[in-house]
Each structure stands twice: as structure tokens, then as C-alpha cells.
Amino acid sequence: MRHFTLILTTAAVAALMAAGCQEKPEGGDGSVSLHSEAEMTLPAAETDSVISFTATADWTATVEGGDWLSVSPASGEAGEISATLSASANSDADARTATVRITCGADEATVTVTQEGAAGEEPEEPEEPEQPTGKMPRSISMVLDEDGYLYHHDYTFGYDEVGRVVSMLFKTDNGNFGWPENDYKFEYGQNSVNINIEFRSDELSGLSVVEWTLDS
Numbered sequence: 001m002r003h004f005t006l007i008l009t010t011a012a013v014a015a016l017m018a019a020g021c022q023e024k025p026e027g028g029d030g031s032v033s034l035h036s037e038a039e040m041t042l043p044a045a046e047t048d049s050v051i052s053f054t055a056t057a058d059w060t061a062t063v064e065g066g067d068w069l070s071v072s073p074a075s076g077e078a079g080e081i082s083a084t085l086s087a088s089a090n091s092d093a094d095a096r097t098a099t100v101r102i103t104c105g106a107d108e109a110t111v112t113v114t115q116e117g118a119a120g121e122e123p124e125e126p127e128e129p130e131q132p133t134g135k136m137p138r139s140i141s142m143v144l145d146e147d148g149y150l151y152h153h154d155y156t157f158g159y160d161e162v163g164r165v166v167s168m169l170f171k172t173d174n175g176n177f178g179w180p181e182n183d184y185k186f187e188y189g190q191n192s193v194n195i196n197i198e199f200r201s202d203e204l205s206g207l208s209v210v211e212w213t214l215d216s
Helices: 002-022
Strands: 032-034 039-042 047-055 059-064 069-072 079-087 096-104 107-115 139-146 149-159 165-172 181-188 192-200 205-213
Touching: 032 096, 032 107, 039 047, 047 096, 047 107, 059 069, 069 096, 079 107
Parallel strands: 039 107
Antiparallel strands: 032 047, 047 079, 059 096, 069 079, 096 107, 139 149, 149 165, 165 181, 181 192, 192 205
8 A cells, every 4th residue: 555655656746847847937038138218209200210129039029009109020039139110290289108018038128109299399490591681692603705715703702790791802714814813802981981902913913992982
């Protein structure tokens, strides 16, 4: 009788040991390490953003809390992973939030994504024109044809704080000009303008002063 009981006990212990060796934690082995921020904010416009993480085994990624956000790829094998989050445009005034859940074995990581509402975006400021309306441009370049010979006239202007021309530099490659470079400086009086002109060439230079009287 004792011999029979011992046999049953030994068999039971062996079965328990075998079951214990085969049993694994639910979900299997694996871990995930998130390299991106755990929280991110996206603009209301249609937007793509990238998250990165390391998975030591097969992994999956799901989006919870809204069909306006998707993740690609949504699954893969172990390695260094970069996944793209794609958010559709948010036309509502209120912000919205969804969660991306990355699972690898029994481990998981989450990224909370908030998308701003349409009313939360700052309006784009119009670009300032390069030159205010009604004023001369900063420079003018002309190509002139004189009996089949092409030459260039280049003008460069400077302005003061109220938009008046205070300088003009003239250059030409026309060899018929005795002074291929002229530098004009404008000085404004109460009812007059003094113009100082410096003429320059490779060999000579000169200075001339002209005064204009303005109509009151």
C-alpha cells in the first residue's frame, strides 16, 4: 500500500514540474523603450509626426480615442523603430486628444497626442513688401541698345526714415561715358535740396554740387 502511494506522489510532482517549466507570463517575453516624448501637441492643420522606440520582440501599435489619428507601420519585428503619426485636419474650435499604445510582449508604452483646435492657430502675418508702396525701388538695372552695342545702366538707391531718396549710385559699362560711376548724395533743407555728385572713373574723379529749390 505504501509503495503504491509513493508512485502516485512521484508522478504528481513530475507533472507539476513539467507544467511549471512550460508556463510563461501572459504576452510572452519582450520590452519596449520609448525615445520620443510621451506627450506631443500637433497643430490643427493636417500633420505628420514621427515617434521612435526600441522593441526587443514583435510589437504592435494601436490608436485609442479617435479615428482622426493613425500610426504606420502598426506592427513589426524587434529593432529600432520609427513610426509615423498622421493627423487629419481639425476643423473644430476645440482641441482633441488620442493615445498611441505600443505593446511588446507584456510591456507597453504610450504617447498622448493632442491636436489644437482651429481657433487656436495664430493667423499668418502678411509679408511686408520689399519696398513700401509709393517709393522708388532699391535698385534698377537697364540694358540699352546703342547701334547694336548692348550696355548696362545700374542704379542703387538709399532712403531716409520718411522715405526720401538720400543717395543714388549710378554705374555703367558704356565706354562712351567719361564718368562710368556717379555717386549722388541728397541733403534736404526747408525748401531746397542740395545734391552732391561725385564722378568717378579709373583715372579721374570730380565733385559737383547742385541746388534745387522746391515749390512751397
